[in-house]
Amino acid sequence: MTCPESETNDHEMGQCDRIGAGRLLSVSALLSDGPPTEAGKPMVAVTVPSLSIQESHGETLFNDNCASCHGVNAAGQYGVAPPLVHVIYEPNHHGDMSFQMAASRGVRQHHWQFGNMPPIPNVSENDVINIVAYVRGLQRANGIH
Ligand code: HEC
Numbered sequence: 169m170t171c172p173e174s175e176t177n178d179h180e181m182g183q184c185d186r187i188g189a190g191r192l193l194s195v196s197a198l199l200s201d202g203p204p205t206e207a208g209k210p211m212v213a214v215t216v217p218s219l220s221i222q223e224s225h226g227e228t229l230f231n232d233n234c235a236s237c238h239g240v241n242a243a244g245q246y247g248v249a250p251p252l253v254h255v256i257y258e259p260n261h262h263g264d265m266s267f268q269m270a271a272s273r274g275v276r277q278h279h280w281q282f283g284n285m286p287p288i289p290n291v292s293e294n295d296v297i298n299i300v301a302y303v304r305g306l307q308r309a310n311g312i313h
Contacts, residue, residue, distance in 0.1 A: 207247030214241040214253050217309035219302065226302030229295045233288050242303055250280045253306045258313060267300045268293060 219227060230242065237249035244251030256262070256279055269275075275285035291299070307313070 205246050207245070209246050210239050210241075210251075211244035211246055212251045212253055212310075214243045214251075214306060215309050216241055217305055219305060222298055223302045223305045226298035226300070226305075229291060230299050230302055233291050233295075234299065237285070242306055247282075249282050249285070252303050253310050253312065255312055257303070258307065259304065264297075264300045267303070268296050271296050271299075 230238075231240075234242070237245065238252055239245040239249070242252040244254070250256075270285060271288045271291050274287040277284050
């Protein structure tokens, strides 16, 4: 049996294998059309709503304690840390307590490949309540409920 040039001859099955060629194509499509992956670039586009007083207070605390990793507007940073404006962190999957735990105990790498998050001892429980209000406000404005 003879196969076209781009296909390999699978002698056992007596069929031409198109799967290999298909895989190659999709990999090159990913490389050329994928999102920008330079370290430090935001990972998602975030629409910023008008913030309540509590949310603005949370924004300041977030910028001082979290944005160095999670990025401005919690949009994440390639090579550093994930966006918190992300469906993974919607309230039903990561409730407010998971933010308290993250700040007080740190987070072991599990959803991403950025390594562990260290504990953030500078923020109080009350600070984290305000940070969560800010992050939830950003999430809602971006369709994450
Ligand atoms: C030194 C970098 C760094 C800083 C600073 C940081 N984080 Fe993180 N954070 C991470 C990384 C990395 C992850 C992802 C871990 C994973 O799931 O792989 C993460 C995950 C999280 C999660 C998800 C927790 C879970 O249960 O999966 C929350 C919530 C979070 N961070 C909140 C915060 C808040 C709030 C602050 C500021 C008080 C903060 N982070 C500061 C790096 C950081």
